[in-house]
Each structure stands twice: as structure tokens, then as C-alpha cells.
Amino acid sequence: QKEVEQDPGPLSVPEGAIVSLNCTYSNSAFQYFMWYRQYSRKGPELLMYTYSSGNKEDGRFTAQVDKSSKYISLFIRDSQPSDSATYLCASSETSGSRLTFGEGTQLTVNP
Amino acid sequence: DGGITQSPKYLFRKEGQNVTLSCEQNLNHDAMYWYRQDPGQGLRLIYYSQIVNDFQKGDIAEGYSVSREKKESFPLTVTSAQKNPTAFYLCASTAWGTGPTGGYTFGSGTRLTVV
Numbered sequence: 322q323k324e325v326e327q328d329p330g331p332l333s334v335p336e337g338a339i340v341s342l343n344c345t346y347s348n349s350a351f352q353y354f355m356w357y358r359q360y361s362r363k364g365p366e367l368l369m370y371t372y373s374s375g376n377k378e379d380g381r382f383t384a385q386v387d388k389s390s391k392y393i394s395l396f397i398r399d400s401q402p403s404d405s406a407t408y409l410c411a412s413s414e415t416s417g418s419r420l421t422f423g424e425g426t427q428l429t430v431n432p
Numbered sequence: 433d434g435g436i437t438q439s440p441k442y443l444f445r446k447e448g449q450n451v452t453l454s455c456e457q458n459l460n461h462d463a464m465y466w467y468r469q470d471p472g473q474g475l476r477l478i479y480y481s482q483i484v485n486d487f488q489k490g491d492i493a494e495g496y497s498v499s500r501e502k503k504e505s506f507p508l509t510v511t512s513a514q515k516n517p518t519a520f521y522l523c524a525s526t527a528w529g530t531g532p533t534g535g536y537t538f539g540s541g542t543r544l545t546v547v
Contacts (some may be wrong), residue, residue, distance in 0.1 A: 327474070355535055357536075362520075362541070363540055363541070364436075364438075364522055364524075364538030364539050364541050365475075365522070365536075365538050365539050366538070367535035367536065367537075370535060387461055404513070409474065409475065419465070419477065419490075420536060422467075422474045422475040424472060424473060424474035425475075425476055428449060432515050
């Protein structure tokens with residue numbers, strides 16, 4: 322079983338839709354949770370991070386972690402065509418330790 | 433500007449050949465990582481190094497080798513022992529102990545193709 326699992330999609334939505342991206346994890350020691358965005362043929366860039374359970378909001382993006390169910394979510398409000406990318410969730414046990422990535426979900430937002 | 437530079441962007445390898453992928457960072461980061469990305473498999477860790485002159489195998493190290501002679505540089509050699517090397521290779525770095533705000537900084541990747 323992979324430590325972090327993510328539905329690879331692809332996911333296609335109309336512009337303005339609310340997007341929900343999800344991951345599950347199996348390692349109870351994970352404390353740090355991140356979302357990376359990767360445009361085609363580019364390296365991933367850090368989008369959001371959370372520590373332990375809870376929500377974090379940044380503009381149109383909200384990251385949510387539920388440690389009791391080992392569930393990680395990223396919500397995108399008012400999605401834009403520029404949000405079209407692959408989104409990768411990642412987790413680690415301590416700050417600075419190696420990250421374990423999900424498979425990535427490919428998102429397309431259609432104008 | 434600070435960042436990670438990977439070169440070349442595209443690389444072609446013949447059967448039985450060793451090739452070396454370059455990764456250089458000017459972020460003064462302690463830790464560096466090499467990942468391989470294949471469609472549907474996400475990022476898989478090949479090797480990582482937390483300090484100069486020390487490195488550890490990741491999950492798929494067979495057929496690869498690395499060195500860390502300088503803090504700024506972490507080259508990856510894909511040897512002829514790697515039977516399926518065609519993939520997108522990503523180098524990343526992070527400052528040790530920066531907490532969750534640090535995250536990883538990634539390079540733009542090298543696409544390796546066997547011909």
C-alpha cells in the first residue's frame with residue numbers, strides 16, 4: 322500500500338466551478354501536509370502547507386487536513402483556466418524530512 | 433535570483449550508455465533530492481543528501497548513482513544498469529529544519545529518453 326494515495330483523474334471542470342482534490346495517507350506519523358502545483362513540463366511549486374489537522378485559506382485556495390480519517394483536501398473556488406495543472410499532495414513526519422508524494426491529479430479548467 | 437538549475441532540459445541516451453544529469457542550487461540549502469516522475473506514478477525518490485559528502489538511497493536507487501562534493505551541486509548518473517530510464521527527472525532542495533514554510537524548491541526537470 323502506498324503511504325499517500327491520490328486519484329490521478331483526469332478532472333475536467335468549467336470555469337468558475339469549485340474544485341475538490343483529495344488524498345488519503347496511511348502513515349500516522351505524518352504531521353506536515355503540502356500541496357504542490359505542477360504545470361506541464363515544469364517542476365512542481367509549493368502551493369500550500371498545513372501542520373497537523375485544520376484548515377488553511379489563501380485566496381481562492383483552501384487546504385484541509387483531517388488526521389482522524391487521514392484525509393487531505395484542497396479546494397479551489399472560482400476556478401480559472403490558469404489553474405489547469407497537475408496537483409500533488411505530499412506529507413512528511415517532521416519539518417525538513419523527506420516528503421512522500423501522491424500520484425498527482427491532472428486538472429483542466431475549461432473556459 | 434536564487435533557484436535550482438537542472439541541465440540539460442532534454443537528454444537522449446543510447447542503450448548501454450551512462451549519462452549524468454546536472455543539478456545546481458544557489459539557495460544555500462542543505463538537503464538535495466532526486467525524483468523520477470512517470471505518468472500515473474507520481475514522484476518517486478531516487479537519492480537524497482542532507483549534507484556534503486553524504487547521501488542515502490531512496491525508494492528506487494537501483495541503476496543510479498550520485499555524488500555530493502559541494503553543497504551547491506548534486507549530479508545524478510543514470511547507469512546502463514537502469515533498464516527503463518526514460519522519464520522526467522526532478523531535482524529539489526530544502527533548508528534543513530526550516531519547518532513547513534520551507535517546503536521543497538524544485539528545478540525545471542530533465543526529460544531523459546532512451547533511443
